[in-house]
Amino acid sequence: MALISPSRRLRRTPFSEGVEAAGVKAYTVYNHMLLPTVFESVEADYHHLKSAVQVWDVAVERQVELRGPDAARLMQMLTPRDLRSMLPGRCFYVPIVDETGGMLNDPVAVKLAEDRWWISIADSDLLFWVKGIANGYRLDVLVDEPDVSPLAVQGPKADDLMARVFGDGVRNIRFFRFGLFEFQGRQLVIARSGYSKQGGFEIYVEDSALGMPLWEALFAAGGDLGVRAGGPNLIERVEGGLLSYGNDMTRENSPLECGLGKYVSDSQLETCFGGRALREERAAGSRQMIRAISIEGDLPGCDRVWPLFAGGACVGQVTSAAWSPDFGANVAIGMVARAHWDAGAVLEVETHEGMRRATVEAAFWI
Amino acid sequence: MALISPSRRLRRTPFSEGVEAAGVKAYTVYNHMLLPTVFESVEADYHHLKSAVQVWDVAVERQVELRGPDAARLMQMLTPRDLRSMLPGRCFYVPIVDETGGMLNDPVAVKLAEDRWWISIADSDLLFWVKGIANGYRLDVLVDEPDVSPLAVQGPKADDLMARVFGDGVRNIRFFRFGLFEFQGRQLVIARSGYSKQGGFEIYVEDSALGMPLWEALFAAGGDLGVRAGGPNLIERVEGGLLSYGNDMTRENSPLECGLGKYVSDSQLETCFGGRALREERAAGSRQMIRAISIEGDLPGCDRVWPLFAGGACVGQVTSAAWSPDFGANVAIGMVARAHWDAGAVLEVETHEGMRRATVEAAFWI
Numbered sequence: 001m002a003l004i005s006p007s008r009r010l011r012r013t014p015f016s017e018g019v020e021a022a023g024v025k026a027y028t029v030y031n032h033m034l035l036p037t038v039f040e041s042v043e044a045d046y047h048h049l050k051s052a053v054q055v056w057d058v059a060v061e062r063q064v065e066l067r068g069p070d071a072a073r074l075m076q077m078l079t080p081r082d083l084r085s086m087l088p089g090r091c092f093y094v095p096i097v098d099e100t101g102g103m104l105n106d107p108v109a110v111k112l113a114e115d116r117w118w119i120s121i122a123d124s125d126l127l128f129w130v131k132g133i134a135n136g137y138r139l140d141v142l143v144d145e146p147d148v149s150p151l152a153v154q155g156p157k158a159d160d161l162m163a164r165v166f167g168d169g170v171r172n173i174r175f176f177r178f179g180l181f182e183f184q185g186r187q188l189v190i191a192r193s194g195y196s197k198q199g200g201f202e203i204y205v206e207d208s209a210l211g212m213p214l215w216e217a218l219f220a221a222g223g224d225l226g227v228r229a230g231g232p233n234l235i236e237r238v239e240g241g242l243l244s245y246g247n248d249m250t251r252e253n254s255p256l257e258c259g260l261g262k263y264v265s266d267s268q269l270e271t272c273f274g275g276r277a278l279r280e281e282r283a284a285g286s287r288q289m290i291r292a293i294s295i296e297g298d299l300p301g302c303d304r305v306w307p308l309f310a311g312g313a314c315v316g317q318v319t320s321a322a323w324s325p326d327f328g329a330n331v332a333i334g335m336v337a338r339a340h341w342d343a344g345a346v347l348e349v350e351t352h353e354g355m356r357r358a359t360v361e362a363a364f365w366i
Numbered sequence: 367m368a369l370i371s372p373s374r375r376l377r378r379t380p381f382s383e384g385v386e387a388a389g390v391k392a393y394t395v396y397n398h399m400l401l402p403t404v405f406e407s408v409e410a411d412y413h414h415l416k417s418a419v420q421v422w423d424v425a426v427e428r429q430v431e432l433r434g435p436d437a438a439r440l441m442q443m444l445t446p447r448d449l450r451s452m453l454p455g456r457c458f459y460v461p462i463v464d465e466t467g468g469m470l471n472d473p474v475a476v477k478l479a480e481d482r483w484w485i486s487i488a489d490s491d492l493l494f495w496v497k498g499i500a501n502g503y504r505l506d507v508l509v510d511e512p513d514v515s516p517l518a519v520q521g522p523k524a525d526d527l528m529a530r531v532f533g534d535g536v537r538n539i540r541f542f543r544f545g546l547f548e549f550q551g552r553q554l555v556i557a558r559s560g561y562s563k564q565g566g567f568e569i570y571v572e573d574s575a576l577g578m579p580l581w582e583a584l585f586a587a588g589g590d591l592g593v594r595a596g597g598p599n600l601i602e603r604v605e606g607g608l609l610s611y612g613n614d615m616t617r618e619n620s621p622l623e624c625g626l627g628k629y630v631s632d633s634q635l636e637t638c639f640g641g642r643a644l645r646e647e648r649a650a651g652s653r654q655m656i657r658a659i660s661i662e663g664d665l666p667g668c669d670r671v672w673p674l675f676a677g678g679a680c681v682g683q684v685t686s687a688a689w690s691p692d693f694g695a696n697v698a699i700g701m702v703a704r705a706h707w708d709a710g711a712v713l714e715v716e717t718h719e720g721m722r723r724a725t726v727e728a729a730f731w732i
Contacts, residue, residue, distance in 0.1 A: 003367040003392040005403040005600075006669035008685050009489060009612030010394065026369040028376065029395035032489065032612060037371040099501050104494065123375060123398065125491035128470065129498045135465050135639065136502010145617075234371075246375030246398060251511075273501065303372035319374050 001026060010034055013059035014149050014211025018219075022229035030060035030123045036231045043325060045228075046235045049198055050326070053157035054230030055218050058195070058202070059149035059211075064107075064119040064127045068141035071115045074134055078119075079109075080255065080272040082265035088113050091176040091191050095255035095263050096126060101277030102251040103258065104129055106243065108193065110178065110204070118189075118204070120150065122245035149211060151203045153218065157225045158200035164221040165214075166190065170201065178204075183214055195232045197240035197366050235322040238331045241292060241364030248290065248319045248333045256281050257335065259290040288335045292361035293318060293349075295330040300353045308334060308358060309348045315340045318349050318358070327365050336360055367392060376400055379425035380515045380577025384585075388595035396426035396489045402597045409691060411594075412601045415564055416692070419523035420596030421584050424561070424568070425515035425577075430473075430485040430493045434507035437481045440500055444485075445475070446621065446638045448631035454479050457542040457557050461621035461629050462492060467643030468617040469624065470495055472609065474559065476544065476570070484555075484570070486516065488611035515577060517569045519584065523591045524566035530587040531580075532556065536567065544570075549580055561598045563606035563732050601688040604697045607658060607730030614656065614685045614699045622647050623701065625656040654701045658727035659684060659715075661696040666719045674700060674724060675714045681706045684715050684724070693731050702726055 004010070004027060011033040013019075019036045026038040036057055039045055048054065066074055076083050079094040086092055088111050096105045096119075105126040110118040119126060131143045153162055162170045166181040170190060173179050178191035189204040205211055219227055243249055249258045256264060256278065264282070269275035293308075299321055308316040321332035332349075340347060343362035348355050370376070370393060377399040379385075385402045392404040402423055405411055414420065432440055442449050445460040452458055454477050462471045471492040476484040485492065497509045519528055528536045532547040536556060539545050544557035555570040571577055585593055609615055615624045622630060622644065630648070635641035659674075665687055674682035687698035698715075706713060709728035714721050 001369040001372060002390065003404075004370040005392045005394045006367060006667045007394060007600075007610075007613055008668060008670055009610060010669075012670050024368065026371045028371045028373060038369075098497060125494055128491055128494035131464060132495045132498015133502050136499050234373075244373075244375060247373055301372045302374060303376075304374055304378050 004029070013057050014205065014208040015057040015059060015151060015215050017212055018215040019057050019229060024229070031062045031121065031125075033060045033062070035060045036229070038231070039229050042234055042322070045230050046233045046325070048226070048228055049155050049196060049230055049233055049236055051156065052226040052228070053153060053155035053161045053222060054228055055215065056152035056154060056231050057229075058152045058232070061120045061150045062145055063148045063204070064121060064130050065144050065146045066117040066119070066130070066141055068115060070139040070141040071117055074130070074139050074141050075109060075117050076268075077133065077137075077272065078130065080265060080268045080275065080278060081263045082267050083109070086111055089177055089179070091178060091193055093263060095258070095260050096129070097255060097272065097274040097278070098129075098251065099273045101254045101274035101281065103245065103249050103253050103255060104251065106245050106249070106260070110189065110191065112189070118148065124245065147206065147208055149205045149208060151205050151211070151214060152194045152200060153203070154194045154196045154200035154230070155198045161218060161222040161225050161227055162190075162201055165217050173201070183217070184210065186210060195242060196236055197242070198236070234320070235324055235331070238320050238322050238333055239324050239327065239365040241333065243290065243333065244320060253335070254278060254281055254286070256286045257288055257290065285338065288316060288337045289341050291334055291336045291341055292364045293332040293334045293336070294359050294361055295321060295332050295349055296357040299323065299330050299356065300351055302332070304352060306352070307350045308336060309350065310340050310345075315347065324365065331365055332358070370395070379423055380571065380574040381423040381425060381517060381581050383578055384581040385423050385595060390595070397428045397487065399426045399428070401426045402595070404597070405595050408600055408688070411596050412599045412691070414592070414594055415521050415562060415596055415599055415602055417522065418592040418594070419519060419521035419527045419588060420594055421581065422518035422520060422597050423595075424518045424598070426489075427486045427516045428511055429514045429570070430487060430496050431510050431512045432483040432485070432496070432507055434481060436505040436507040437483055440496070440505050440507050441475060441483050442634075443499065443503075443638065444496065446630045446634045446641065446644060448633050449475070452477055455543055455545070457544060457559055459629060461624070461626050462495070463621060463638065463640040463644070464495070464617065465639045467620045467640035467647065469611065469615050469619050469621060470617065472611050472615070472626070476555065476557065478555070484514065490611065513572065513574055515571045515574060517571050517577070517580060518560045518566060519569070520560045520562045520566035520596070521564045524564075527584060527588040527591055527593055528567055531583050539567070549583070550576065552576060561608060562602055563608070564602070600686070601690055601697070604686050604688050604699055605690050605693065605731040607699065609656065609699065610686060619701070620644060620647055620652070622652045623654055623656065651704065654682060654703050655707050657700055657702045657707055658730045659698040659700045659702070660725050660727055661687060661698050661715055662723040665689065665696050665722065666717055668698070670718060672718070673716045674702060675716065676706050676711075681713065690731065697731055698724070
């Protein structure tokens, strides 16, 4: 691994002081901001995440705020997912698609009120697209990045830790719902969500000044629960099939290829961006699809696209891979062409350290 | 400095193989791509840049391509700079401004033809804004990121090295103009431009497959010129007052504050995005402005905003700083409020390792 040059452009977060004190070893850069990725080691962090509770600095999940009379109209314009059933207090995973049907981001929309939304984004400047659309259509809506920095609490003991800080009411938050809970006299949005399969919460910390007090309160309350600092874990997310925008999908991919068809509503395809392309793809069938893939042998880190081959022809690519201690296998995520995407298909993957045998799996590992 | 976690999302470039072989020590992340920043050391690289010639992997300067009947119209909509005098073969530095007058990017526009432009971008997904505007205004133009990766050749011996590879014709390229030159049977756009004050060229490598052959040709031709791999150098760019988007300016800043008033044309302010805000700011005078600042004492790396104080009140901020061996001073870039921006004003700057004395300079150091 190489070093990262420090600069203001790679933004620190309201929790950086805590992250550094916890001994962060590596970062990635995400939405022009530092995202801590390793504390003890990727594997040690993984075991801990699955057995205890971690606090994650995911301030990189920046918010695009929509506020004003046209906020709901704009939100619906942005995604092929039908939002008519969405009430305030709900979070919806929403593919955002351009005019060609390509993915621009795969955020979570948070409906605060009919006229106020947050879009909690993956790694692209979705703000620029949303502002461009709002300007082009002359919508009556303000679009901006507010001072909101999510802090995630993830792991099997997340409910216990959160209850100690916010009260037992947090236990009643249902999946992808949120409530308002008090911290130091301020009301914070807390959702049951997060980028792991271990369960937990995301706290939308509205006001950077609350960042370190909240970080410290969580660690002070969770000593006996074994709370540690952590971050999105490569092994755990690949086991669980959690896609990563920029890794497993890009603007080159449609949401249907990404296995997100259930978030593409037929009712929206007449009006949403890329609707025609998505209708045609749905009618004809996708030519490739996201799949769980296992790989044999020793693997280098997957820092680039690894082509998949069948009989010498390229039939897809692997974009994330890791050794899974719990499943005793190299787990991976890739796109596979239709003729080869059935479970059990045996392929070859060309890593940058040589060819390996790969198998299409029926499902992800969790 | 911390380590950077590898992933496909932090894209490699067509030159990564050469960069690694040259012993890269650190990167930054820029436009979701790896930008090499250090080879020997920041200071050794700086001395070499100023005395010899370097080849820089600046593939991170991604292009937004506009192609079609409305390309020129769209390009003019995007910037307050009047482009009517711009002929094909020219490069223009163009502030890109949103509806509030805030900077979205500060790219170089490359006019290939009336109906075909490249926008060579700084670190933000300008593609998303441009696509949003093109869609919102239903313009007849294709907007995409083509397979074009700039490679810069910078330093006092840049002309000699380039002439050996492309012929003496490159010596006649004027500043911010470009010509087409052949390499391995392909015509490449070569501009006299680059992110240093040492002179040189940017080669727009159209087709990733040409990347390593061109890299190797430059090194093979330049052994006796002392050619080395390099990258944008913090010390040299601060000495020269080369602003960095995301460091020295963000969406919070107008182009007038950034000292880019000469690229804001009165004739465009009736129609460009943010025109009203820019007219009002121009009439009233900017409340703060980019300034060269010298700082006394030992400095940590400037990885965050350092507030500037006068008499206990915050009057600005420093966003880039480095020790300059050639000028024997800590050179810095910051924004300073009007009452304190005159040359000679003495301020205090709050680094994350304590207060230092700072002085507003009359000009940058080169």
